[in-house]
Amino acid sequence: MDLTIKRISSEKEHQVNLCGDIDAYTGPKVKEAIMTLVESPDVASIVVDLAEVEYMDSTGIGIFIAVMKACKQTGRTFLVQNLSPRVERLFRITGLYELIAIRKGESE
Amino acid sequence: MMPRGIEEEYIRLLRDYLTGQGEDKLYDAQQLGKWMLQQDISPEEMIDLHGRALEHLGDVPEFVRASFSVLTEVMIEYGNEHRAVTTLRSKHKQLQSEMAVASAMQKSLLPRELPVFPGVEIGLVSVAAKQISGDFYDIVAHDNGRFCLTIADITGKGISAAMCMSMLKYAMESLGEMLPGPGEMLRHLNRVVERNTDPSMFVTMVYGCYDTNRHSFRYAVAGHEPGFVYRARDGRFYDMEGQGRALGICNDCSYVEREVRLEVGDVLMLLTDGVTERKIDRDYLQRDELVAYLEAEVGASAQAMADGLYSKLLALSRFELSDDYTMIVLRRT
Numbered sequence: 426m427d428l429t430i431k432r433i434s435s436e437k438e439h440q441v442n443l444c445g446d447i448d449a450y451t452g453p454k455v456k457e458a459i460m461t462l463v464e465s466p467d468v469a470s471i472v473v474d475l476a477e478v479e480y481m482d483s484t485g486i487g488i489f490i491a492v493m494k495a496c497k498q499t500g501r502t503f504l505v506q507n508l509s510p511r512v513e514r515l516f517r518i519t520g521l522y523e524l525i526a527i528r529k530g531e532s533e
Numbered sequence: 534m535m536p537r538g539i540e541e542e543y544i545r546l547l548r549d550y551l552t553g554q555g556e557d558k559l560y561d562a563q564q565l566g567k568w569m570l571q572q573d574i575s576p577e578e579m580i581d582l583h584g585r586a587l588e589h590l591g592d593v594p595e596f597v598r599a600s601f602s603v604l605t606e607v608m609i610e611y612g613n614e615h616r617a618v619t620t621l622r623s624k625h626k627q628l629q630s631e632m633a634v635a636s637a638m639q640k641s642l643l644p645r646e647l648p649v650f651p652g653v654e655i656g657l658v659s660v661a662a663k664q665i666s667g668d669f670y671d672i673v674a675h676d677n678g679r680f681c682l683t684i685a686d687i688t689g690k691g692i693s694a695a696m697c698m699s700m701l702k703y704a705m706e707s708l709g710e711m712l713p714g715p716g717e718m719l720r721h722l723n724r725v726v727e728r729n730t731d732p733s734m735f736v737t738m739v740y741g742c743y744d745t746n747r748h749s750f751r752y753a754v755a756g757h758e759p760g761f762v763y764r765a766r767d768g769r770f771y772d773m774e775g776q777g778r779a780l781g782i783c784n785d786c787s788y789v790e791r792e793v794r795l796e797v798g799d800v801l802m803l804l805t806d807g808v809t810e811r812k813i814d815r816d817y818l819q820r821d822e823l824v825a826y827l828e829a830e831v832g833a834s835a836q837a838m839a840d841g842l843y844s845k846l847l848a849l850s851r852f853e854l855s856d857d858y859t860m861i862v863l864r865r866t
Contacts, residue, residue, distance in 0.1 A: 456733070480817065482810065482856070483737075487688045490782055491733035511817070519737060519756035520778030520786075 427451070430458045438470035438502075444477035447485035456488045463495045469502065472528075476507035485512075486519050493525050504528055535578060539569075544586045551590065575615060576608040635695040636664050642702045648674040650745045653795075656835030656862035658843045660854060667694040668805045668857040669701060675712060678745040684803045684861055685738040686757065689731075697730060715741050715753035719777065719788040723755065726781035735781035739773075739803055748795045748865055753788040755780045758806045761824070763831060765798030770824045773801070795865040800838070802827070807858035808846070818846075835864040 428445030439462050447455055462468045471492075475481075489505065496503035504526035508516060516522040546565065550558040569579065584601045587593050647655045659670055669685040685701065687694045704725045705718070713721065718740050726736050739760065741752025756779025759772045777788045795801060809823060826845050830838040839862045847854065 483686065483688045483735075483806070486779075487733035487735060490735055491731075494732045518758060518776070519735070520776070520782060524778075524782065 428454060430454065432458070438472050439468050440472040440474060442474040442477070447478055447481040447488070449482070449484045452484035452488055455485070456491070459488070459492050460495065463492060463499065463501060463503075471496065471501060471503050473503075473505045474507050475505055475509065475512055478512055479509055481512050481515060483519075486515060486521060489521060489525060493521075502526070535574060535582065536572060540582060540585065543582055544589050547583075547586050548590055573619065575612040577605055577612050580605050580608055631692065632664050635692045639665055639695045639698060642698055643670065644672050647672060648680055650674075650678065650680065652748065652866055653743070653745055654835035654862075654864040654866055656837070656839035656864070657860070658839040659859040660843070660857070662807070662854045662857050663691075665691050665695050666857045666859075668807065668859040669698045670859055670861060671702065671705070672861075675710070675742070679742050680745070681712070681740070681742045682750075682752075682803065682861060682863075683738065683740050684757070684805060684859060685736050686805045686807075686857075686859075687736050688734050693731075693734070697726070697734065697736065700725065700729060701736065712742070714790055715751060716788040716790045719753045719755045719780065720786065723778070723780045723783070723786050723788075727784060730781055735779045737779045737806075739775075743863065749792055750795070750801060750863070751790060751792045753777060753790050755786075755788060756782070758804060758809055760801065760803040761827065762793055762795075763800040763802070763827070765796060768831070770827060772820075773803075795863070797865055799865050800831070800835070801863040803861045805857065805859040807854075807856035808842075808860055810856055835862040838862050838864070 428443060428447065428451035431442040431444070433440040433442065441459055441462070443455060445451060459471065459473060462471050473489075473492075478485075493503055495501075506528045508527065513522070516525070516527070543565070546558060546561055550562070580601060584598070587597070643659075647657060649655075655672065657670070657672075659666070659668060661668070667687045667689065669683065669687060671683040672680055674680045683705070687697045687701075689697070701722060704722055708718070708721070719738065722736075722738070722740075726734070736755070737757040738755045739752055739757045740755075741750050743750045752775065754773075754775035754777045756777060759775070762771045762773055763769070764771065773793065775789065775791045778786045793801065809818060809820060826842055827838075829845070830841040833841060839860050842860065843858065846858075
């Protein structure tokens with residue numbers, strides 16, 4: 426399945442809305458989009474919205490782990506929002522649920 | 534580089550065709566084309582050859598001679614593409630041979646046979662989706678009727694997964710007969726993975742030891758899909774308890790140990806998410822649906838249960854294996 430990425434920037438934070446499945450095929454595209462923000466000096470806060478992500482496999486978890494570690498090292502805030510039940514389950518089982526800031530934001 | 538004698542051969546072919554010697558000359562031309570490709574003759578060289586051949590056959594009008602320059606320019610891109618494909622093919626061949634080496638290495642890391650213990654059956658199905666599996670399992674017999682079980686899912690595919698597997702196996706083996714408890718083992722492996730792999734790499738695992746005297750399985754979980762326990766007394770399946778962080782996420786994690794005791798007829802099932810994350814038609818398999826399929830296998834031997842479930846799920850997902858699939862079944866007899 427195809428994945429689309431939409432970026433919304435405001436003064437407070439940079440938001441990345443993902444729509445589609447995150448797997449081994451779409452993963453690299455997602456990683457690149459988010460890591461570009463992590464490496465950008467103007468970005469202090471990153472939010473990834475997963476409202477339109479029904480399915481994610483371990484590739485997605487790996488991406489969020491790498492982003493979390495990179496943000497921690499560079500002092501950026503990173504959080505994810507609007508996890509579907511399936512994705513939330515994956516976060517809980519792998520233990521990422523306690524490590525990454527999660528919020529129930531407003532979905533479009 | 535045009536081999537010697539080919540020019541004469543081509544001139545003869547062209548002359549024969551132009552003097553009306555039949556359509557079979559076109560077939561010969563086709564065969565010659567195949568041979569030229571094998572010799573790595575580029576499209577531009579072919580055009581050049583054709584131009585020279587024409588000169589041998591008669592007076593070539595100036596406009597025809599000049600037109601070859603245009604054709605050569607057009608065919609240069611075809612030539613570049615042909616060279617790129619040749620390079621890709623050779624890289625692909627090299628990669629395939631590297632994968633074959635990694636695959637053979639990986640197979641050498643997995644147990645060749647299952648240990649046999651009185652009172653408990655062990656069944657196993659492990660199928661890689663591609664040449665190299667991201668699933669790892671191990672079953673090692675120890676003293677006093679104990680054996681240790683590992684089931685793990687390594688992120689990433691291919692060679693990096695195989696290398697991580699090798700690292701895990703030897704990190705475990707290096708502890709020898711010291712046999713730390715499951716919690717300590719996972720704590721040790723977490724440090725190994727966290728320090729030695731890419732930031733996005735992590736491993737989910739269940740590790741535990743089965744005592745065939747007490748029929749108890751003492752284990753710890755690192756971010757892994759929960760297994761199942763079947764209780765013969767009430768004929769029901771339960772989720773195996775236990776949670777913990779996947780290996781490689783944080784610097785130092787502790788892992789809670791749990792224990793499950795098996796009565797006669799009880800079954801313990803460990804699996805990777807290739808079992809639970811099956812796409813059946815357009816939806817993903819739910820855990821309670823999986824339990825329904827497991828129920829159909831109750832009563833069979835551990836291996837028959839493992840085989841039966843695999844066949845069922847494979848048929849339901851139309852014989853497509855999108856992820857590595859591993860299931861270990863322990864049945865107390």
